Amino acid sequence: MTKKNATIVVKVGEIKSNPNNPRIIKDEKFHKLVQSIKDFPKMLELRPVVLNKDMIILGGNMRWKAAKEAGLKELPVVIADDLTEKEQREFTIKDNVSFGDWDWDVLANDWDENELNDWGLEVPLPATDIDFNEFFEQSEPQTYDIKKKIVLEYTDEEYTLVLNELLKHGSSPESAVFNLLGL
Numbered sequence: 459m460t461k462k463n464a465t466i467v468v469k470v471g472e473i474k475s476n477p478n479n480p481r482i483i484k485d486e487k488f489h490k491l492v493q494s495i496k497d498f499p500k501m502l503e504l505r506p507v508v509l510n511k512d513m514i515i516l517g518g519n520m521r522w523k524a525a526k527e528a529g530l531k532e533l534p535v536v537i538a539d540d541l542t543e544k545e546q547r548e549f550t551i552k553d554n555v556s557f558g559d560w561d562w563d564v565l566a567n568d569w570d571e572n573e574l575n576d577w578g579l580e581v582p583l584p585a586t587d588i589d590f591n592e593f594f595e596q597s598e599p600q601t602y603d604i605k606k607k608i609v610l611e612y613t614d615e616e617y618t619l620v621l622n623e624l625l626k627h628g629s630s631p632e633s634a635v636f637n638l639l640g641l
Contacts, residue, residue: 463536467504470526470533473507476515478547481554490578491524503534508553511539516546517553582619585624 483491495502502525507518515522516538525533541549565574565581574581612620621631628634 463538463540465503465534465536468513468533468535470531472513473509473522473533473535473590474512474514475522475551476519479515479518479550481521487578488520488524488527490576491520492527493576494578495521495524495528495530500529502530506534506536508536508549510541510546511537513537516541516549540595544561580619 502521505518505521507522508516510516522533538546538549560579562582565579571581610620623633625632626634628637
């Protein structure tokens with residue numbers, strides 16, 4: 459078996475950030491990534507930064523920045539020198555796309571929530587913490603049509619989580635609810 463695109467180690471200063479990288483990480487999440495690298499540097503060996511032949515990052519911009527912040531002087535990389543410009547652009551996006559979803563039941567039963575949070579996985583609030591009875595409210599009946607509404611109140615963070623989950627099932631929160639109910 460031949461080993462193409464083998465992992466090598468290069469000086470962090472030789473690596474160039476990709477000016478066209480559309481992915482960013484800010485503040486608390488970035489600090490979690492830095493801490494993650496400090497706590498488990500072997501992860502970088504298992505998931506090296508991918509560079510083109512000009513030493514520009516195609517995959518791993520945030521890991522590179524976090525490794526620099528963590529004080530690393532060298533970094534494991536793979537040089538993908540056989541990609542066309544189009545393939546490099548495609549790789550930059552596809553390397554950051556998350557196709558899967560988390561199985562929250564498995565995570566809740568088999569993993570420690572604090573560790574998951576420390577490792578950067580944002581664990582949603584358990585459904586048991588929500589009292590659904592306080593969310594239902596009935597509007598005044600109208601003669602031509604009786605309507606009821608459901609009012610849900612969330613913090614900004616909870617609202618964003620709920621909205622993102624709903625939009626996986628429809629183009630608007632309303633259409634997502636109808637799709638989930640099979641209407």
